[in-house]
Amino acid sequence: MTKRAYNFNAGPAALPLEVLQQAQQEFVDFKGIGMSIMEISHRSKEYEQVNGETQQLLLELLGLPSGYKVLFLQGGASTQFAMIPMNLLTADKVGAYVMTGSWAEKAYQEAQLFGETFLAASSNESGPLNIPALSDIRVPDNAAYLHVTSNETIAGTQFHEFPDTGSVPLIGDMSSDILSRSFDASKFAMIYAGAQKNLGPSGVTVVVAREDFLKDSPKHVPTMLRYSTHIKNDSLYNTPPAYSVYIVNLVLKWIKANGGLSVMEQRNIEKTALVYDTIDNSGGFYEGLATKDSRSIMNITFKLQSEELEKAFIKESEANGFVGLKGHRSVGHLRASTYNAVPYESCKALADFMADFQKRNG
Template identity: 65%
Template sequence: MSKRAYNFNAGPAALPLAVLERAQAEFVDFRDSGMSIMEMSHRGAIYESVHNEAQERLLSLLGNPKGYKVLFMQGGASTQFAMIPMNFISAGQVGSYVMTGSWADKAFKEAKLAGGAHVAATSADKKFLAIPELSTITAADNAAYLHVTSNETIEGTQYAEFPDSGSIPLIADMSSDILSRSFDVNQFGLIYAGAQKNLGPSGVTVVIAKEELIAESPSTIPTILRYDTHYKNNSLYNTPPSYSIYMVNEVLKWIEEQGGLAGIEAKNRDKAGLLYNHIDGSDGFFRGVAEPSSRSIMNVTFRMQSEDLEKQFVKAAELEGFVGLKGHRSVGGLRASIYNAVPYESVKALSDFMNHFQKTQG
């Protein structure tokens, strides 16, 4: 195999090499069935065993919280933006949203269309480069839920702790940092995450929800958009993205092998610390974008002294095998997405390259 790229893509993103190799070995003939899992009926016993195993393994990694169900959905987080208000906002209610950046804004706009939306707090005054102080977050009196985006991939910010929503269900979009660190799932009514950053390939969206929230949905919304449809059918109401779910199960096995959430968090903090320390110690040649107290351990955003220098950096990096370092088109700059599957060695190589570039161009 030729040398693998240093993959810092924001999503779809790096997958563990060990998972790819296991999937390669099982690709043509899965469990001596004479078929790839991609070819199997989702109603068959072999596929259903993988499906159920993935659900159980995910809850196990989260400490086996009581009363929660894992759903495998389609349509990415973007479909969840619409499903959440459609399923949970009743007449006279609103969804309360903490506005932290681009993805929170997308969720908020869908809620305005599908039900009603309220701003519980915002960091717009800081150009979304910080997470609002938890003490400033106030849900509306008629809030059906409080919604947060745990990690903003574009701005590079992340909650260090989550707000206490009291009796109001706390809902979180964790697409870009799920299973990157330990957290108490019992604090949440519902969590959703597109798989393509930390859980597996694109095509499947994971929902982890309290069963009491999703057991009954309004009969006025389309069947396929009702949480209770998927809950009552074990996410098998329609054909699921079976191969993506198989890959999620393999990634979850790999996370177990890394020591679970505690082990993976330690590795992630080491990677993030290496980059942020390099940026902060570069005498201004590189500068972090997000406020230090809100920095993400998944998406490291940074700038240089000019856009021309940033373009030179990206071009030179690509020649050395570094992929995905250009910042999002909406904000520019530079970004290294260092999700679970990005090895420390790749981050160390990037740090060394940054040091070399500064010495030759500074």
């Protein structure tokens, strides 16, 4: 095998090498059936086994009790921004949102198309990017739910604790940090995530929710956009993204075999510390874009002191095998996405490259 790139893409993102190798071995002949899993019917016993096993693996890794349901949907997290208020925001309720960045704002804007919304808290509008203090979050009594974006991929900020919402259901967009750390998932009525950052390839969106929370979708909502449709049909109402679900299955098995969420969290803390320490010890040559108490262990955002230096950094990093270090087009600067599948060695190589670049350009 040729040397693999140091993949810091924000999504679609790195997948575990072991997962890719197993998928490669099974691509033409899935478990001896003479067909690829891309070719078989989603009504076949082989696919139904993958579908059910993947659901159970996710619930197990999240430590969720009975009463929670896993759905495999399509349309990305962006479709969930609309499905949530369509299904849950009734005329006498408001949708409460914590504004933490670009993705939280998109969810908030979609909700405004369907009903009344409430801004429960907001990050700083200027200066280093941050997550609001939990004590600053205000949830109205008539809230249908409180929505949080657990990790802002573009900003590089992350909730390190989650609010206690009492009787108000808590919903989390965990697209970029699901399964990256241990947390009490039972605090949430619903969690959703596009798979393409930490769960698998693009094409499938995972929803994990209390079954009683989603089972009664309004009848005026189109069939495919009702959660109740997919709960009733075990995510098999229409043809699912079968290959994407299969890869998620392999990724979940990889996480379980490697110690589960507590081990993932420790690995992520250790490897991102390499890069954050390089930024903090650079004497201002590198500057983090997020406040230290809000830093993400999935997306490290930083800048240099001039646009020219940043262009040179990107050019040299690409020549040295680094991929995906250019910041999001809406904000620029630099970003390293360090999802579960990004190995320690890649972060060590990046920290070494950053130190060398500073030595030559500082």
